[in-house]
Amino acid sequence: MSSASNPLSIPSLTAPVAMGYVPLGAVFGFLFVQAGGPGWLALASSLLIYAGAAQFMMVPMLAAGLPLSAIVLATLVLNLRHVFYGLSLLNTLPAGRLQRWYCIFALTDETYSVLTALPAKERAPRMALISALNQGWWVIGTALGAVLGAQAQVGLAGLDFVLASLFAVLAVEQWRARRDPLPIWIAAAAYAAGCILMPSQALAIAIALSLVAAALRPARTAPATGAAHD
Structure with missing residues (x-):
């Protein structure tokens, strides 16, 4: 059977992201408005x-009144890792220029x-739509949070665990797709080493x-394919 007949639709692929992005986007919109920012600006930042x-x-x-240049520099440093993500997807980006640029942005x-x-x-035929749906979940969450932040005081206790839950689900999906447990064991061992060496910087040490x-x-060799097909 060919792997092209993937039974998962695009909405089902993005459903785990939606369950994380909507509440997290709502927390961002809520906090932004509570800090004194206008709701439209929170929505514009998510767009x-x-x-x-x-x-x-x-x-x-x-809220602290820092200059825009400081915010831009901090954002650049924090998101520098996306450059490496993009490099690994260069050969599978959509052919259309507009779609390519949007997928890089999103x-x-x-x-x-x-x-x-x-x-x-x-990847190429699905990349733009998956990227757009994921951003849509974040924008919807931001809008909901901005409305709540402008009209009510809502407790946010427990929502800080949503991101950890989302990454756990995505890690399981990665393992199911690749059937290679070694990266998970490496990550767990690296984080344990970070906690032992310098607990306050455990995440940075684990990433390094x-x-x-x-x-x-060593690079894994692709399995040999026989002449016969299923």
């Missing part, structure tokens, strides 16, 4: 910036995880160790 963690970082920076951690769980030949392990890991 034109769409940077997730950088948007959360922007809230206290704006690439996030979660979108990258969904795309790389697909067979390479299925994981990158080193990925660079040193």
Whole structure:
């Protein structure tokens, strides 16, 4: 059976992202309005910036009156990792120029995880729509949060765990697509080492160790394909 007959539709592929992005986007919109920003500006940032963690970082920076240049620089540094994501997808970007540029703009951690769980030949025709749907979930959440923040005081306890839950689901999907447990064990061991060496910087150390392990890991050879087909 060919891998092209993937039974998962695009909405089902983005459903786990929706369950994380809508509540997290709502938290961002709520916090932005509570910090004194207008709701339309929160919505505009999710449409034109769409940077997730950088948007959360922007809230206290704006509230503190920091210059725009400082916010731009911090956003650039925080999202520099997306350059490496994009490099690994260059050969599977859509052919259309507008679609290519949009997919580059809309690439996030979660979108990258969904795309790389697909067979390479299925990415290009689905990439733009998956990216647009994922951004749509974030924009919807932002709008809901901005409305709530302008009209009511809503408790946000427990919503900080949504992102961790989302990444857990995406990690499982990656494992199901590749059937290679080694990256998960490397990440777990790297984080454990980070907690032992320097607990306050455990995540940064874990990322660095994981990158080193990925660079040193020998490339896997593709399995030989026989002449007969299923």
